[in-house]
Amino acid sequence: MNLKLQKILPQLVTVLVVVLVFGFFTYNAQINMENRGIxxxxxxxxxxxxxxxxxxxxxxxxxxxxxxxxxxxxxNTILVSVIGIIFATILGVIVGVARLSPNYLINQFAAFxxxxxxxxxxxxxxxxxxxxxxxxxxxxxxxxxxxxxFFLTIKGLYVPAFIWENLNVFLYSIVAAIxxxxxxxxxxxxxxxxxxxxxxxxxxxxxxxxxxPLLSFLMGxxxxxxxxPKLKQLATTSFIYEGGVSLPPELIALTLSLALxxxxxxxECVRAGxxxxxxxxxxxxxSIGLNPNQVLKLVVMPQALRIIIPPTTNQYxxxxxxxxxxxxxxxxxxxxxxxxxxxMQTGKAIEIVSITMLTYLSLSIxxxxxxxxxxxxxxxxxx
Amino acid sequence: xxKINFLKPNKxxxxxxxxxxxxxxxxxxxxxxxxxxxxxxxTGFLPSSLSFIIPLILGFxxxxxxxxxxxxxxxxxxxxxNINTNNFNAILSLLIIFIIIKSTPPxxxxxxxxxxxxxxxxxxxxxxxxxxxxxxxxxxRFMYGMYPNAEQWRINLSFIALALLGSVGFFATEKFKKxxxxxxxxxxxxxxxxxxxxxxxxxxxxxxxxYGIIAAVISIIIGFFIPSKxxxxxxxxxxxxxxxxxxxxxxxxxxxxxxxLDGLNWVETGAWGGLSLTFIISFFCLIFCFPIGMAFALxxxxxxxxxxxxxxxxxxxxxxxxxITVLFMSAVMFPMFxxxxxxxxxxxxxxxxxxxxxxxxxxxxIRGGLQALPRGQYEAAKSLGMGYWRMHIFVILPQALxxxxxGIANTFLALVKDTPLIFVVxxxxxxxxxxxxxxxxxxxxxAMEGYVFAAxxxxxxxxxxxxxxxxxxxxxxxxx
Numbered sequence: 059m060n061l062k063l064q065k066i067l068p069q070l071v072t073v074l075v076v077v078l079v080f081g082f083f084t085y086n087a088q089i090n091m092e093n094r095g096i097x098x099x100x101x102x103x104x105x106x107x108x109x110x111x112x113x114x115x116x117x118x119x120x121x122x123x124x125x126x127x128x129x130x131x132x133x134n135t136i137l138v139s140v141i142g143i144i145f146a147t148i149l150g151v152i153v154g155v156a157r158l159s160p161n162y163l164i165n166q167f168a169a170f171x172x173x174x175x176x177x178x179x180x181x182x183x184x185x186x187x188x189x190x191x192x193x194x195x196x197x198x199x200x201x202x203x204x205x206x207x208f209f210l211t212i213k214g215l216y217v218p219a220f221i222w223e224n225l226n227v228f229l230y231s232i233v234a235a236i237x238x239x240x241x242x243x244x245x246x247x248x249x250x251x252x253x254x255x256x257x258x259x260x261x262x263x264x265x266x267x268x269x270x271p272l273l274s275f276l277m278g279x280x281x282x283x284x285x286x287p288k289l290k291q292l293a294t295t296s297f298i299y300e301g302g303v304s305l306p307p308e309l310i311a312l313t314l315s316l317a318l319x320x321x322x323x324x325x326e327c328v329r330a331g332x333x334x335x336x337x338x339x340x341x342x343x344x345s346i347g348l349n350p351n352q353v354l355k356l357v358v359m360p361q362a363l364r365i366i367i368p369p370t371t372n373q374y375x376x377x378x379x380x381x382x383x384x385x386x387x388x389x390x391x392x393x394x395x396x397x398x399x400x401x402m403q404t405g406k407a408i409e410i411v412s413i414t415m416l417t418y419l420s421l422s423i424x425x426x427x428x429x430x431x432x433x434x435x436x437x438x439x440x441x
Numbered sequence: 442x443x444k445i446n447f448l449k450p451n452k453x454x455x456x457x458x459x460x461x462x463x464x465x466x467x468x469x470x471x472x473x474x475x476x477x478x479x480x481x482x483x484t485g486f487l488p489s490s491l492s493f494i495i496p497l498i499l500g501f502x503x504x505x506x507x508x509x510x511x512x513x514x515x516x517x518x519x520x521x522x523n524i525n526t527n528n529f530n531a532i533l534s535l536l537i538i539f540i541i542i543k544s545t546p547p548x549x550x551x552x553x554x555x556x557x558x559x560x561x562x563x564x565x566x567x568x569x570x571x572x573x574x575x576x577x578x579x580x581x582r583f584m585y586g587m588y589p590n591a592e593q594w595r596i597n598l599s600f601i602a603l604a605l606l607g608s609v610g611f612f613a614t615e616k617f618k619k620x621x622x623x624x625x626x627x628x629x630x631x632x633x634x635x636x637x638x639x640x641x642x643x644x645x646x647x648x649x650x651x652y653g654i655i656a657a658v659i660s661i662i663i664g665f666f667i668p669s670k671x672x673x674x675x676x677x678x679x680x681x682x683x684x685x686x687x688x689x690x691x692x693x694x695x696x697x698x699x700x701x702l703d704g705l706n707w708v709e710t711g712a713w714g715g716l717s718l719t720f721i722i723s724f725f726c727l728i729f730c731f732p733i734g735m736a737f738a739l740x741x742x743x744x745x746x747x748x749x750x751x752x753x754x755x756x757x758x759x760x761x762x763x764x765i766t767v768l769f770m771s772a773v774m775f776p777m778f779x780x781x782x783x784x785x786x787x788x789x790x791x792x793x794x795x796x797x798x799x800x801x802x803x804x805x806x807i808r809g810g811l812q813a814l815p816r817g818q819y820e821a822a823k824s825l826g827m828g829y830w831r832m833h834i835f836v837i838l839p840q841a842l843x844x845x846x847x848g849i850a851n852t853f854l855a856l857v858k859d860t861p862l863i864f865v866v867x868x869x870x871x872x873x874x875x876x877x878x879x880x881x882x883x884x885x886x887x888a889m890e891g892y893v894f895a896a897x898x899x900x901x902x903x904x905x906x907x908x909x910x911x912x913x914x915x916x917x918x919x920x921x
Contacts, residue, residue, distance in 0.1 A: 069747040071674060076751060083778040090777050161530045162523035163537045177903035178896045179858040182872050186896065189879065190889040379763035386864065397769050407773040411766065419761040 087408065100413075102404050103128070109399050111390045113306050124400055131395035132417060138312055138391065139378040139421075145317035146377060147370075150324025157329045168325070176322035181383055183319055188311035188387045195307075198289060198297040207286050213298070215305040216287040223281035231274035238270070239263045308389035312381065320377045324370055331366030332358070363436055371429035375422050382418070392417060450509050459517070462506030469500035470538065477543045497535055504531040563884060575887040576894050579878050583871055583894070586714015592706060596717050599636045606632060630728045637721060642708060656683040673830075710788040711867070716898065718870040722792060723857045729796035730856070731849075734803025739833065741808055752804075759801035764859055767794050772866040791863050799856045806848035810841035843917045850910030854903050871895050 091098060103125040110120055114130040115137060156168035175183070193212065196202075201211040209216040222228065239262075246257040274280045287302030335358050343357040344350075384391035385398060392414060401410045450458045473496050475481040504525050512518060524534040555570025558577070566572035576583070585593050606629060610621050660680040667675045713721070740752030759767070771794035772787075779785065814837060822832040842849075861872035869877060875891040878884060 065745065067674075069745045071677065072745075072748050072751060075677075086780055087777050090781060093781060159530070160523070160526055161534055163534045164530070167537050173904065174900070177854075177858075177900045177907070179861050179872070179899055181861040181864075182892060182895055182899060185872065185876065186889075186892040189876075190892050193888065382763040382765045383862070385765060393763075393765055393769070397766060401773065407777060411770050411774045414766050415762045415770070418763055418766065419758070422761040 096405065098408065100409055102406055102409070107400065107403070109403065111395055112388075113309065113390055124404070127400055128392070128396050128413070131390060131392035134389070134395070135378075135381055135384070135391040135393075135421075138309065138316065138381045138384065138389070141313045142316035142320065142377050142381065143374050145313065146320040146324055146373070149317060149321035150370075150373075151328050153321060153325035154328025155332070157325060158332055172322045172325055175318050180315060180319045180380055181386060183315040184311060184383055184387055187315050188307065192307045192311055198299055207284070209287055209299055211299075212307070213304075214307045215310055216299045216302050217305070218284040218286045219301065219303045221283045221285055224279050227278040228271060228274050228280045231270045231278065231280075232267075235266045235270040238266050242266075306389070308384070308387050311387060312384050312389050316377055316380060320373055320380075323373045323376070327366050327369040327373065328362075330369075331362040331364075334365040335361045360436065364433075367429060367433050367436070371426060371433075374429070375425055378421055378425065379418060450506050452509055452512060455509055455512055458506045458509060459512075459514075462503045465499045465503030465506065467503075469496035469503065469535070470542070472496045472499075473539050473542050477546050496539065497532070500535045500538075501528070501531060504535070566887070571890050571893070572887050573890065575878075575884055575890050579874075579884070579891075582715060582878060583874050583891075584715045585717055586869055586874060587712040588708060588714065588717070589706075589712070592708060595640050599640045600717070600720070603633055603636060626732075630725075633724065633728075641713070641721075642710070653684055656680050656687055659683060710786050713788070714869040714871075715874050716871045718863075718868065719857070719860050722788075722795065722860050722863065722870070725792045726795045726799060726856055726860075727853055729792070730799040730803050730852075733796060733800035735807055735838070737800065737804040738807035738811060741804065742811055756801045756804050759798050760805070764795070764798050764862055765865055767798050768862060768865040770794070787866055787868060791866055791868060795856065795859065795863075799852060799859075802852045802855070803849065806845050806852055807841060809848065810843075810845035811837065813844055814841055846910060846914045846917065850907060850913075853910075854906055857903060857906070858899070871898065 104123050106121060107124045107127045108120040109127070111118055111127065111130050113134065115133045116126075116130060118126055118130045153168045153171055156164050157172070159165045159168070195210060195212045198209070198211045198213055201209045203209055207218045242257075242262055243259055246259045249255055249257055275282070285301045287299040287304070290298055290300045292298055339357055339361065340353055343353040348356065381391060382393045385394040388394065397410055397414045401407060404410070450462075505528065507517060508521055508525055508531070509517070510521070512521075525531050551570050553570075555568045556573055557565045557568055557570065558573050559565060560574050561578060563572075563575075565574055581590060581593065585596055588596065609624065613621055657680055660676070660683055663679070664672065664675060737752045737756055740748050741756060743749050743752070768791065771790040775785075775790055775794075818836060818840065819832065822836040827836065860870055863870060864873040864876070872895055875888075875895055879888045879891060
């Protein structure tokens, strides 16, 4: 009896405290909302939003609903996160490997990069790129084209737009190439297991992924042309580029600083992972006759990835959450569009902040589920 | 003398190769050096595209020539081993050397040579270099925010006093060493709070928290007579109940009158700012987030399922949302959850929000340390007859915390780097002040100087912290 009490009492007390605190908050919230005449509800999501957003991936203007504004913000957040994750990973892996280089200059350079960028607050870096570095870019009329088609100006980066003819045929050819590669891989594994021969899978795959889409151009009637941005004069001193795709400076500054900042952490993860693979593993692999490429591909990388992936997942999550700093430089992400403008207009603080938080929670949880699944797949399968 | 094969430098002709190689290498570096420092182009007679890569080619050939293994020259072997192991490494080394040489003059001229230091107004800054005059003029704002100039000695004095009090640990004799933990965990934060509350904030201080002190003192005195079995629950409930009873039911008017002391001029928290605010916020958040995080780490490993689920929920919630939305919540949503007449200062709300947020990260780090301890430690402690708290305080936590020093240092670094986010609630620490100064019509166009200045300050703070944590890690490293 006494033992049971000892088990139940602490839990009861904790739950009681939690319930009391939450009850206190809800009670106050109700009274406050009654006093101020605010009613609780998510009905506002279907109302007309009547504000504009500068940069959006889907069609949006003031006549659309608040829900649509929410989607615009969410898509912008995802866009920044995805681009940032891609660049941060590439840079992080390069720097991480460079830190292990036997070349003294290279590993000191990499170490300098890591120590420099990770000890400065991200917000400061974003401000630096946006307010100081990108403001030093030329005006649209003075900009020199990079490689003839890209224009990097104070108003953003202008890149040529793709104009496709028969895009679906091209996509089909890519899908067909991927299926063919998978089939060949399975076949190659079977051949290796039964006959012990190795097929040049890599070169065949590389050939397929180039040749099939190329064939679609030659025979499938696929056409690709570029729309190059052209300078257009709006007024005597005001110029703008027309055509092509324009990336606003906010997006550039944000992805640049997110990638540079997060890459330092990813580099450390990569370094730890590669250092974590025992020297004996490499020597053992070499002694059974694997060539250096095979050692890296079959022995070192699978083991290093096992160490690298969990902390790198954390960094991806951090990058996604840090993308909310966009609000500081007025890039229309979820926080700025929804928790900023929409909140100011509707005054629905509780609803909007809770939706925003839930969105980030589900983004984080989905990334971590995805990475956990991958992690489990490559984990050591003990018998 | 054997025949010279230029593709394969060998030891027999080492002197020839050495002279040729070092000559070519030095020429290439010298070319880049002249080019960047004195804008002389000794290869200017070549086409411009070629003159750009000429030093690279010359240096590459030079490095190729001096790549001789076991040459017998110590210095040469050192160079070969470190920057010249193969062709690819040689090119990368050259590129890095050239980048360093190329980027030195512009950086140097911007920072020092062309920069303006003197003067009090924007007029002196006409050069192409940095305008450090801007920093000089705005220095007080960047350090103290909108805190009145005449009162800034209060901040300085408080910080110096707190720094001195904080360094007590270095001078403590053996006799007092055992009280250091108590001092740093309880007494020092309390002194710091008093300093900031009475000295930096100032004003006719209303002793609202005198109720709190009375409640705490009374409950501690009674606490001595409570049997140890119920002490834990007693200290959870009684002090708070006592405080509420004192405040709302036994309305003791005289106490309030007593509390109204005329002191220093009151400076509202909205006027605080700059680097000092960064320090204040980081300091309190560091102090608060640690015990909260520890509690939730223990909660997550608790045997009681309900406590475990509550801890998991807390940790995962805070770890899943960005800090900026948490601050948004503290600014617009939190006041709705409090009684209408109950007002919590913006700064305090900020500190609570950041502390809870970072506590979740601290909890995960400490949990890692707890998990890394072998079961034997728990079993040994239990077999000595230790209870849950005794076991954790004397056996488990000291070992677990030692293991996670780097992780905790990283979390604390993240905390310091997160403080600029408080601009969301309208508090302006150094980065916020920079953005404010940047929009001042008299000082337009000096954004770069401001950000570089703040970056240097933050870099020094963070780098010092990470080095200090590394030292701690080495100091407490124990072989197991």
